[in-house]
Amino acid sequence: MFIPLNEVPGSQFTRSFEDDMDEFVRRLNATGIATTLRDTRGSEIDAACGQLAAAE
Numbered sequence: 001m002f003i004p005l006n007e008v009p010g011s012q013f014t015r016s017f018e019d020d021m022d023e024f025v026r027r028l029n030a031t032g033i034a035t036t037l038r039d040t041r042g043s044e045i046d047a048a049c050g051q052l053a054a055a056e
Contacts, residue, residue, distance in 0.1 A: 001036050001037075001038050002024065002028075002036065003040070004016065004021060004040055025037050
């Protein structure tokens with residue numbers, strides 16, 4: 001399972017573009033590596049995984 005990054009203010013890391021993530025998953029699946037892209041929720045209110053800890 002591939003998990004997109006939940007961006008946190010002040011971090012040097014940024015989330016990949018949706019098209020890039022989809023292509024990465026497609027290429028892995030094409031080589032026989034079963035891969036899915038996990039749906040992420042809560043980022044619009046800064047409540048996604050990792051965002052709550054960073055806010056404290």
